[in-house]
Amino acid sequence: MNKESIKSATLTVLVIISLFFTWNMWNLQPSYEEFQNNSFFESVPIGPERRTPYQVIRPKQLYIHTPEAHFSTLDDQYLEALWTEMQDWNYSLGNNKNIAQTYTEENFNNWIHSKAEAKIELRFLDGIPLETMKSMFEWDTDTNDSINFDRIYLNVPNEKEAQKVYFVSTENLKIVETSVNLPDANQFVSTIYNKKSEFTSYFAFETDVGNEIMLPENKIELDSYQYLTDEIGDERFKDALFSNPRLVKQDVNFSSNRYTDSKRELNIFPNEHLVRFVNPTLSESSILEEYLLLEQSINYLNDHGGWTDDYLLFNIDKSNQQIRYVMSIGSIPVLTSTEEYFGPTMISQRWGQNEIAIYERPSYQLMTQISSSNPISLISGKEVAEILKADQSIDKSKIENIYIAYELGGSTDQKYVKLTPSWCIEMKDGTLMKLNGNQGRDKGGLE
Template sequence: MGLKYIEQVKSVILLLLILLSLTLTFTIWTFSPSYNTNDTPIVDIAIAEKKKMEDVVKPYRLLYSHEDKLTGSTSPLILEKVFSSMKTWELQTVEPLKNKISFQQINEYIRTPNRLTFFYPAEVPIKTFSKILSFDDRNLPDASFNRLVIDWNKTPDEEVHLYLINTIKQKVYTTHVDKVDKETFSANIYKQSISLSPYNEIEREGQLSLYASNNPENIMGFTYYLEDISVAPEKFRNALFSNPSLVQSNPKGTSGKEYSDDSALMIVNYMPLELRYVHPASESNNAGNPAELVQQTVNFVNEHNGWTNEYRLHRINPATLQVSYQLYLYGMPVFSKDTSTEIMQQWGENRVYRYNRPYYTLNESTPIKTRDVPLSSGQATYDLISTISDINMSSVDEILVGYNLSKDDEQPLLNLEPSWYYLINGSWKQVSPELLGGGNYGLE
């Protein structure tokens, strides 16, 4: 009788354990923790705005070749109008036309009548360009170009040819567009060209030609108020560090501030209004793919809405994983000795390694002062600098109007003065106003 009673007790205990196990399991499955959303505040990392690829990959000049003359423009409104008429095109297969072409052959591509050439400041990967215009070709080459030549000599056959020329590597690729709407093409591209400013081709034996405007013109100069930018470094801190609450900040006297955590460092310089960020652990010695680098760098700035003004693709160096974007104002590049006018990224292992940039903003809609500045023609400027004995004119690769940005020494103002610049040995040099006005100061 005692053994039977013990067995009954065991059975009851076992049943209770089973029921308890089922209860706990059900509780775990149905438990929903109550989170306090106020413990982790949302950090605002939006600084300015995002950009599309077509916003940062732009030509700086277009040039039409007619039967007896050249006309051209650097106006962003005109360039956009002409380029927008091409956005309905579907480009066909891209093929190499010549493996190595001479500079004289490149000049011939551009001067042949009934052609339009877009000039780009950087070597644009064709795969990057496919995000701006539509390509039927799904196997685009790993190639790039800095001159886009559109040939409408075959327009009666409703076909337009395009030549993608790399003047640095001296290579040319070709593609075409079928069934182009001739009326739209003529209205937006050909008729537009007639009224543009005349240009001269400056031919140089064995070298690329230069193209210079033939008329003097007035360019608007601007003065902007340097608005309160003390909040900008804090926004970049929130954007660039994975956990902003753990970032330590230390003043650098009155000249700037340092922000750091266990993995990265950001230095803010109050003058010249720029910041430098580095993430040492991500450094890489590998070369990169140009198209991938452009996409990565655009995505990175978009992640924190970091396009504070108009910046355009300026330079790609696949060997060092560097991509630079130059500040532009009304279609003209901005240069400065007082502050940075360039966003530079150096990519690393799966993330940005270095990030250097300005943190000021030019409020283009509200300049506090404007003025007309008379400038000589591009041809007259070229003729003038060619008389300077210490300039090797064969090393000059371009001549154009840009803005010189300077900071007022006594007031929180930024002045932008239009000026002629020339590109020599990879650097832009200003033609000083004193030289153009007959002074004794020479080149800057």
């Protein structure tokens, strides 16, 4: 065989080998559609809404205290304006490195009720960790104190004085004093203070253990509302909560629509407008501090678009690693009516081993306000206090709070709900009871 024949044979073999590998490469690789849908699937959020901590962790009510009287309003325009403005302030602790000043109960109450200066007060539904406050505000000092604040007080200074902001823990009798050297802060606080004539007169009602609750002197009138709701589809929850919905199988039974990927389970109860997602975690789970719970809780809801309505932080339960958010209209909580049950109004999360363990929430969202009725007149705070004093079955020492809320009720097979204002009593164990005007209380109440 001559040299030219060898070259031709070798070339032919190389061409055949090249064709063989090319054929294998084209025929053995997965299709683009399969590659896209299976290997790189990402969960799809329920909606685009994301919230920052200060939008969810908000005061419930604003009070103005003068040396002679107390004032407040359920119109949240001033509360929202002040809370937003405070995010831009820089809080100075000065030379006080041991920032938390601990008081005796007598001195603490004297400071709270001091008539030496006027104050504006912001109250929360539950204590907010110091670390969370620091993440929302600009602090000039790094601190390691573990304190939960449930109130903020602002003095009403003269023009040339620094604005004082006090972060207060009524549970631990601790106060953190900060200064804001910003003329606009003084002016903003003074402007709100000077609006007190537009507010309602309040008084302090004290429980048997000295828990001070602010109540209105006179009757309160609030509109009731009717809303059209929108049911969030099962597929949207499935695509948002499972990491790979392609592995999820559906099992429709009598009471719920059940979805599972063999580990996690999603149950949607159409008749109760309830979603329950269970993710089994290790039983030996570490206890996270409240600020870490809050951080991962808000991130979790942001990641899957869970903010389908306005929600307000309701409470943090460190021992059970649980956080709850309550639906709100303005700053007024929306609670479930047991008399005409439609569905839940709270988002509840329980965490374990840094993973969501149990997640419960409404399967609906409020869409369009259809109508509002004539104002409903609620009994005054004085009458509320009289009813509670006369009712010996209520342990006053176990009352955590008393406030006005909206009851959400309606027929479960309809898309319409009604929101009706009502007095609510919150006990220290989390029980919620409705106060039925002059007719006393309803033990079933609100929950």
